[in-house]
Amino acid sequence: MRCSQLFYPTLREVPSEADVISHQWLLRAGFIRRTTSGVYTYLPLGYRVIKKITEIVRQEMDRAGGQEVMMPIVQPAELWQQSGRWDVYGEEMFRLRDRHQRAYCLGPTHEEIITTLVDAEVHSYRDLPLLLYQIQNKYRDEIRPRFGLMRAREFIMKDLYSFDVDHEGLQVSYEKMRQAYNRIFQRLMLSYRMVEADSGAIGGSASHEFMVLAETGESEIVYCDRCEYAANVEKAVCSPVAVEKAAESRADGEMITIPTPGLRTIADLAEHMGIPAHEQVKTLFYSADGKLVAAVVRGDRELNEIKLKNALGCNQLFMADEELVRERCGAGFGSLGPVGLNVPVYADLEVPLMPGISCGCNRDDYHYSQVKYGRDFTATAVLDLRSAEVGDPCPHCEGHLLKMRGIEVGHIFQLGLKYSEAMNATYLDKDGRQKHFVMGCYGIGISRTMAAAVEQNHDQDGIIWPIPIAPYHAIIVPVNANKSEQWEAAWKVYKQLENLGIEVLIDDRDQRAGVKFKDADLIGIPLRITIGPRALQENRVELKKRWESETELVDIDRVALKVAGIISKANQIPIDLDK
């Protein structure tokens, strides 16, 4: 492809709409343009990357036994009413009506459609397992779309659904997908980590997320410094850590009341009363489906709302209104504690291990000290409620946890019977009995993966595409295309590369060399072949890898084969990646 013919409007300045790295570079390099908030057009370069990612995903889904289908974006309300999600999904669903006032939505996901389809067409255990997938646009009306492609309202997703006869079958399908996902992210040449995840609203038991590692990631993950354990912070299991014995004066004896005028926060009490945060507790009030509950964690810990929500089994969980709390408990935020409360109390595992607790009195400006769990108060339940922190013991070995950030690009779930029961989707087993399908679902955000790849692979000059997903493998830059010997040499190499099946650009624009180099760096083409006058006299050209700073002089007749070698090595399909 000649650069003069290629539609890639690059920008010299960062558009004001973007402030995350991937968004800025994708806009500047002419890969995408915004159409409206959270909705993007893919320009030729951007769409080529999308197609590269899509093709790798497709190959691995097929290899794992998946069959590709294409389901509708427009979905009737009835199906969602059947599954019960029409009302649960809420504002995030794009809804519309047709001319007859019938209700529809734009598909945010496809469990309802696929389950209905499979129920109608699959009747026997002989037809199972069945793995069906598609790659298409999804629609979610995010409260706040942001970060360009990272959190869009219209985005491209691969979603596969597995149907099995029983739970053992599901394990097999799940394992196939886990392996396929590992192969995919390795083939994409992204640095990633598979982590244990919360299965969230979709429900079901086991769940793993695939995180592309990047400082700018929205998700926080913990991993063990000794073993393979890694988990989303939302999910990470926290072993209780006992506090070393508290100061003598606060550990023993009866509970006492101390005046604490104006002291409202853990930090206030630590500073003015000399009570360290780990000898205090935080008592947080939540409204869980309208019911007031209290959650108690050690003063130096963070409450994990996801764990609390899962423990309560509620749909809606948010911080309670202060006025309501005052009415029920007799004090405002900052003076509350678990002693003598008339609301259910959920305590973290660490709370009973504390030798002496300081907490609010449920009376403004007073706190208790020397409180003991079991003597002065008890909880409705004691469970793991806090968020994991650096240095926590690993739940699986003697190691300790570390943290890093990642971008969630894939998520696999074991759904079990959730949808097959809701939609009453059944098959006949060997004994002629009707049974519900056991399902799994497996997603990869294709467009988000493109953004994540940029987030992970860029420098101050632009994008550095991993070879397997680069829009073009190589770019040929004649330093001065008006000099016929340079142009002829460039064209010769161009043709050689094309004949080897390399996707190659040739910068035939009437621009100065600096402009061509800047643009080549900006759009992130992995290999650049520069045809310059000095080297050309010795029948040599320069080969530069985008991810390295030095250039290499290569014989002009050898450069095509050399480039082909680098590319085929990067595109090698892994034989065995069972990780």
Add this chain to the structure above:
RNA sequence: CGGGAUGUAGCGCAGUUUGGUAGCGCGUCUGGUUCGGGACCAGAAGGUCGCAGGUUCAAAUCCUGUCAUCCCGACCA
């Protein structure tokens, strides 16, 4: 949805306080000189100042409404 901000040429911005013929840089077009990391000279095109009302002799500027976009938060695939 709460809080904050911004809409002026393709992109980045100034001008708004104090109303008086719409500006700068980059990009684009023409001609010329250049040609190894975003060249230079000369000329040119391009904006009903987000939209709708209002005040005024006069509105980018003041007032009211509205739409859009972005950031923080809450929410969440």
